[in-house]
Amino acid sequence: MDFELSEEQRLLKESVDGLLANTYDFEQRKRYIKENGGWSKLIWQKLAGQGLLGVPFAESDGGFGAGAVETMIIMEAIGRALVLEPYLPTVVICGGFLRHGGSVAQKVAHLPSIIDGSRTLAFAQLEKSSRYDLYDITTSAKKRGKGWVIDGEKLVVINGQSAETLVVTARSRGAQRDKGGIGVFLVPADAKGLTKKIYATQDGLHAADVTFTSVEVGAEAVVGDPENALSLIERVVDEARAALCAEAVGAMDESLKITVEYLKTRKQFGVLIGSFQSLRHRAADMFVALEQARSMSMLATMATNCDDAADRLQLVAAAKVQIARSGKLIGEEAIQLHGGIGMTMDARIGHYFKRLTMVERAFGDPGYHLRRVSESGPLV
Structure with a gap:
């Protein structure tokens, strides 16, 4: 390739x-x-x-x-x-x-x-009990005439404060964890019955918990099939996971550069700490982890073009696992090599670590994706 x-x-x-x-x-x-x-x-x-x-x-x-x-x-x-x-x-x-x-x-x-x-728009998907399962949905969408009425609550909607439109997953029929009966709806952020609780996340972004109380939308709000949208949701979220992998690679790359530069300039007892072989080895381990993450990010990027959902799931999940492992190693080593200053709000490196930690959890933590890989069989 x-x-x-x-x-x-x-x-x-x-x-x-x-x-x-x-x-x-x-x-x-x-x-x-x-x-x-x-x-x-x-x-x-x-x-x-x-x-x-x-x-x-x-x-x-x-x-x-x-x-x-x-x-x-x-x-x-x-x-x-x-x-x-x-x-x-x-x-x-x-x-x-x-x-x-x-x-x-x-x-x-x-x-x-x-x-x-x-x-700008925002994706309203996560619920209190859904964890990482995209089909675990209690928010309801009930048919009323030609339109729909949406009731429920969505959590940690990134950009929920500023978005003019929300893309909302809701259940049009069936039980909470059924894979059928799921729809996607375009909901104006100023719709009657929609309320938000705004807050900042650990990595500096802003999110909102959004409550829908008899929010009415027209037939034109439905994206695709209102009862069989899970495959669409999975495809788009896999693309989001691949994009997050790429973002994490960028953050890891910069974290390594910042750390190596710090090792080259920071002195301890009159000696550059970058001259210590043990610290050079740790920086080398960070480089290896970065290159592993980069290759898996490329794999996830290529996988988003797979029409076979099972193949795409397997490859993107494997990439997400490696990204999480590399991000944890690089983030923790960067903080350790910076010493106490790395934990301060004034140090850039701490903010990269925060973002990498949030990416690790977004749309599935490493444990969740490792299970997905193991359940799907040998990698293609």
Whole structure:
């Protein structure tokens, strides 16, 4: 397999890396995190201005018709810069639902405003008892005339504070853990009966717990089949997992660079600590873990193009396990090698560790994905 980037992909990498290098140092990030919603609207417009919000969408929908590799490139850059802006929930996840399951009318209504940066979205999926099972849903969607009435609660909705539209999973029939009877609905964030509890997460993002009390939506709100949307949800979430793997690789890469630079400049008792062989060995272990993670991130990226859901599940789950292991090793070693300063809010490295820890848990922790791999049989 050829792992070299094409000329267009190299230009994309240079473009996004250059933009974030000029606009996203650590001090600037501290200012962005204090803005309404916890991210910068100006930076979001710059991402839109460079066409980055339209990368995965078809040219016929106003996008660039790029694929998973281009998304991987952008997400790695996002990880290196610790970007706060809601690229994952808006473009990758909610945009993914529209790309794979949206009607022509839904694409016309939503994609242009995603691409030009005038609208952000959020994915409302997690519930109190659902853990990581995408089909464990108690939020209900009951038919009323031509429309639907949604009742229930969703937790930790990333970008839930700022999003103009929520993509909501809800049960149209059946019991709580049935794999059938599940639908996906586009719900305006200002809909009557929708309330939010806003809070910051450990990695600096903002989330919301969203309650739906007799929230009415029309027939046009349904994405795909309102009773058989689980396969669509699984496909989009697998793409989100692959994107998170790429983001984690970017964060690990930068963590290693920061740590190596610290070893080269920090003195203890008048001696550079980077001269100690034992610390060099630990840095070498971090490098090995990074390269293992990078290769598995590439595998997950390629796997998102699999039409066979079982193959995709197996490969993405395996990648998520390795990403978690590498992230834990690199994050912990980076903190240890920085000493006490690594635990302070003023040290960049601690913020990378926080983000890696959150990525480890997002859409399934390593134990969950290891079970998925073992239950699916030998790797293809």
